[in-house]
Amino acid sequence: MDLFDRKAAADTLKEAPLAERMRPRTLAEYVGQEHLLGPGKLLRQLIETDQLTSLIFWGPPGSGKTTLARIIAGATKSHFIFFSAILSGIKEIREIVKEADDIRKFHGKRTILFVDEIHRFNKSQQDAFLPYVERGVFTIIGATTENPSFEVIAPLLSRCKVLVLNPLTEEEITGILRQALADKERGLGALDLAIEDDALTFMAEQAGGDARVALNTLETASRLTSNGVVSLDTAREAVQKKPLLYDKGGEEHYNVISAFIKSMRGSDPDGALYWLARMIEAGEDPIFILRRMVILASEDIGNADPRALQVAVTALQGFQLVGMPEGRIIIGQAVTYLATAPKSNASYVGIDAALAEVRKSGALPVPLHIRNAPTRLMKDLGYGTGYRYAHDYAEGYVAQDYLPDQIKGRKYYDPTGHGYEKSIKERMEWLKGKK
Incomplete structure (x- = not known):
């Protein structure tokens, strides 16, 4: 990169949104995910020992998936390629393979292929990565907001370590916002803004664990303030209505x-x-x-x-x-x-138990005495013989078997003693006594 390229990159960064300007560049700047990056934790060990394997980062928006992949590439002195599932397709993979081969051949560097929103690739597109992951042409780091168990094909999933990234805590987001306010080079430090504590807390609460949302809100609030102080009212105006994390298909x-x-x-x-x-x-x-x-x-x-x-x-x-x-x-x-309401799943358990019996025992014959006999032939064959009509007896009940002989005496419904089912249980005990 020559002097003009560096100046162009610097100008581009200067014009970028605050969230992009404040993107951490090293592990020391990175906030959150201590369960992965704390001392002795898995991902930190993989990075520090340079034993990186293919990974899938599963976490909500704004939890730092892309940033972490870039930091890993820098920490392991790897060539980094950003590959978007929205903007790219299979045809670009051949170009990436050639680029990765050339980087290894001429510079001796590993390539990390970061696949953003990997869940958006279909099965055949995900299949296209497999041979190159297996040959070590590149190390893949996939990022997804969806459960990879459902969205990533099994062969690719088996070759990757899935790491779960958590939403950032309000304390972590508060720290990020304070850093952005203080940073004179990349943040808002040159504006010399002050912020009310309740405004800062409100922004952190409304971010929903998403650092990008919090920084975007802070940037908007900085433009709305006229006296150099970001107040709670200004923060509320900047937030407007925060879309909730809720994917109806996800x-x-x-x-x-x-x-x-x-x-x-x-x-x-x-x-x-x-x-x-x-x-x-x-x-x-x-x-x-x-x-x-x-x-x-x-x-x-x-x-x-x-x-x-x-x-x-x-x-x-x-x-x-x-x-x-x-x-x-x-x-x-x-x-x-x-x-x-009082709770009982006895009916639910009962029908499932009866269904299991039917699947196990098959179509057992209906006992003759409870068969219907609409024709003379059926009556001659004994259909309905011995059936006792309950209403002919005192209290509308008479002891009688209704199950096939092979499963006589089986119980499927066992009422609890909760709510009205207590009365049902008592009546069933009374009926049992009558038998």
Whole structure:
């Protein structure tokens, strides 16, 4: 790189957004991921001993995946190639292979191929990397916000070490913001800005663990302030509305709905309302939420409170009548009812046990006495013979077998002592005594 190239690069960096200018250049500047980079931790050891293997960084936006890959390349004196799954395709791989071969041949350096958003490549595109990873033409570092178990093909996954990057903590983001305010070369230090503590805390809270979001907010706030002090009001104006991390087709969708269901199952209405609000605010389809609530009403509450299913179904119907935004009230009421209702999964366990029996035993013959006999031939064959009509007996009950002979006496439904199911259990004990 000559003098003019260096000047052009410096000018470009100067005009870049604050988040790009403040991108860490060394491990010493890097913030977060202590579980990987702390003393004696795996990734730090791989870097310091120069025993790097192919890696996949799995973490949310703004957790430092790209930055960390660049730092690793610098620390291991490797040639770095950035490869975007959005902008690049298979045809570019041949050019990368030639470049990596030339770098090794003429400079004796390893090449790190950083594949951004590797989950966006389809199976055949991911397959194209395999032979070059196996031959050591380049070391691949993939970055993904999606669960690699679902999004990365097994052969490539088996050749990579998956490392999970966590969202940055509010304390870590606060430190990054303070550094940006103080840095006169790359940050906002030349502006000599002051910032109120509550404004700094607010920015860190609103970033959602994403350093890029926090730095973008700070940069916007610095342009809005007129007196050299970033106040809480200025920070709020700069933030506007923060988009929530919630990909309706991705893992976070399943994480949040799982938390929602488990909160109701665990009888925590506050947790259930919070996760409901997260989904509503992120734009989840309310009908999807309500359908899951209908399932929960039977699966996790069942006969401990038979009204729960009625509440869930009515909430679904009520929402379809009024829609949003008023529909949130209907969903909220149903959520609090389901969360605080007594719980039993006995019916759910019972049907699954019965299904398992059918799959194991096959189509066992129906006992003759409970078969229907609409024709003379059937009656002559004994269909319905010996059947006792329950309503002909006191209290509408008579002891009688209803299961095939091969599984006579099997139990599938075992009611708990929770809620209304306590009454059901007592009645079943009474019926058992009658037998």
